[in-house]
Amino acid sequence: MTKLTRDQTMCSTCGCGSGEIRYNGQPALSAAPLPAPTQAFRPVAAAAGAHVHDHAHDHDAQKVKIERDILSHNDTLAAANRAWLAARAILALNLVSSPGSGKTTLLVETIRRLAGEFPIAVIEGDQQTEFDAERIRATGAPALQINTGKGCHLDAHMVGEAFARLPLAAQSLLLIENVGNLVCPAAFDLGEAHKVVILSVTEGEDKPLKYPDMFAAADLMLLSKTDLLPHLSFDPERAIGYAQRVNPRLHTLTLSTTSGAGFDAWLDWIRRERATLPGARPGAVT
Amino acid sequence: MHEMALAGSIRDIIDEVAHAHGDRRVERVVLEIGELAAVEISALRFGLEVALKDSFGENAIIDIIAVAGSGWCMRCATTVALPRRDAACPQCGSYQIQPTAGTEMRVKELMLAAVNEAAVDDEAHERSDHV
Numbered sequence: 001m002t003k004l005t006r007d008q009t010m011c012s013t014c015g016c017g018s019g020e021i022r023y024n025g026q027p028a029l030s031a032a033p034l035p036a037p038t039q040a041f042r043p044v045a046a047a048a049g050a051h052v053h054d055h056a057h058d059h060d061a062q063k064v065k066i067e068r069d070i071l072s073h074n075d076t077l078a079a080a081n082r083a084w085l086a087a088r089a090i091l092a093l094n095l096v097s098s099p100g101s102g103k104t105t106l107l108v109e110t111i112r113r114l115a116g117e118f119p120i121a122v123i124e125g126d127q128q129t130e131f132d133a134e135r136i137r138a139t140g141a142p143a144l145q146i147n148t149g150k151g152c153h154l155d156a157h158m159v160g161e162a163f164a165r166l167p168l169a170a171q172s173l174l175l176i177e178n179v180g181n182l183v184c185p186a187a188f189d190l191g192e193a194h195k196v197v198i199l200s201v202t203e204g205e206d207k208p209l210k211y212p213d214m215f216a217a218a219d220l221m222l223l224s225k226t227d228l229l230p231h232l233s234f235d236p237e238r239a240i241g242y243a244q245r246v247n248p249r250l251h252t253l254t255l256s257t258t259s260g261a262g263f264d265a266w267l268d269w270i271r272r273e274r275a276t277l278p279g280a281r282p283g284a285v286t
Numbered sequence: 287m288h289e290m291a292l293a294g295s296i297r298d299i300i301d302e303v304a305h306a307h308g309d310r311r312v313e314r315v316v317l318e319i320g321e322l323a324a325v326e327i328s329a330l331r332f333g334l335e336v337a338l339k340d341s342f343g344e345n346a347i348i349d350i351i352a353v354a355g356s357g358w359c360m361r362c363a364t365t366v367a368l369p370r371r372d373a374a375c376p377q378c379g380s381y382q383i384q385p386t387a388g389t390e391m392r393v394k395e396l397m398l399a400a401v402n403e404a405a406v407d408d409e410a411h412e413r414s415d416h417v
Contacts, residue, residue, distance in 0.1 A: 058400075059310065059400060059401040060400050061399060062310075062398040063397050064303060064398060065394070065395050066303060066394060066395055067393075068299055068392065068393050069391060069392055070295050070391040071292070071391065073298060073299075153288060184291070187288055187324065188291075208372075209372045213322075213324040213371065216385075245372050246372050248381065
């Protein structure tokens with residue numbers, strides 16, 4: 001029986017592709033060693049060392065209770081990422097949205113305005129191209145581009161790989177721009193402190209109802225591009241109401257990167273979240 | 287289309303368990319998928335067909351148990367049915383409901399195929415005869 005290894009069929013490759021993941025344009029140099037199996041599952045025979053092959057060896061069909069989360073492997077890696085970040089008092093935010101909501105523009109402006117307060121680094125996820133990472137690097141912040149190939153989301157393994165390839169200072173802010181996709185990234189914990197979902201006012205106020213899972217998974221929603229509201233029949237209150245219908249605990253902020261309206265509240269939210277991390281020091285005001 | 291990714295993760299779990307039990311084939315897989323888990327069952331089944339090829343779970347029967355969604359209505363202070371994320375409380379009409387069940391995606395159990403050592407040996411001998 002051909003046994004495929006995890007790397008050959010990595011979960012982010014949607015079926016047909018394999019080995020397509022790139023970090024700053026480079027494939028992972030060598031297949032990373034498989035992490036030790038999770039401790040949740042302990043096969044009885046293996047644990048007891050009982051599987052000896054010197055006896056008559058018939059087995060009846062056997063039911064094995066598993067009760068394991070399908071994404072338990074990802075969740076284990078995400079927990080390791082979270083511990084790694086916590087040890088360094090790094091605030092990691094996982095930014096998710098549809099393609100075209102203005103995530104990268106928002107990040108560039110966020111970095112520009114927070115410059116000098118604390119170090120910022122960015123992980124960019126896109127199926128292809130390094131365009132986004134180049135836009136971030138132009139601000140002076142280090143950025144790592146992950147190209148997921150055919151993959152529709154970042155997963156915890158990729159982000160863990162990124163930690164080793166990105167200069168990440170203690171007490172910094174790590175912004176993870178997920179693949180533009182309002183569906184799949186909802187299910188994959190990366191080890192972030194919060195998922196931040198961005199909904200631009202050009203998208204339609206009913207999107208939280210059409211794609212409820214992302215809004216349910218997020219802790220904060222940024223309603224963006226509000227400078228365009230005079231040209232649209234978009235009702236911000238209704239959009240926020242729909243989002244809170246699927247997630248009663250969702251915090252919301254409205255802002256425009258272009259006009260700057262509401263942007264300070266977003267920066268203050270980051271500062272507050274950062275200040276809650278054990279070991280984080282207030283930003284050095286420059 | 288993250289169902290393909292889920293299928294890959296299910297395959298990894300099946301192979302790990304099958305290997306730990308002496309590389310036995312898996313003939314049945316029981317999954318629990320919640321109503322609120324954002325999984326398209328037909329896409330998952332298709333993904334499993336592809337992902338389980340050349341694994342210990344190839345050709346396994348896939349049973350999927352749908353777990354009903356429910357949540358805690360903050361206004362009624364009681365558990366109510368929640369078939370969708372954006373559903374209102376059937377009692378009071380409020381949307382202040384925190385899901386408490388129906389978000390799970392779990393491999394519940396596997397049925398390992400029966401093994402008959404003599405038959406396996408015969409098969410091995412047959413194969414070696416052909417070499």
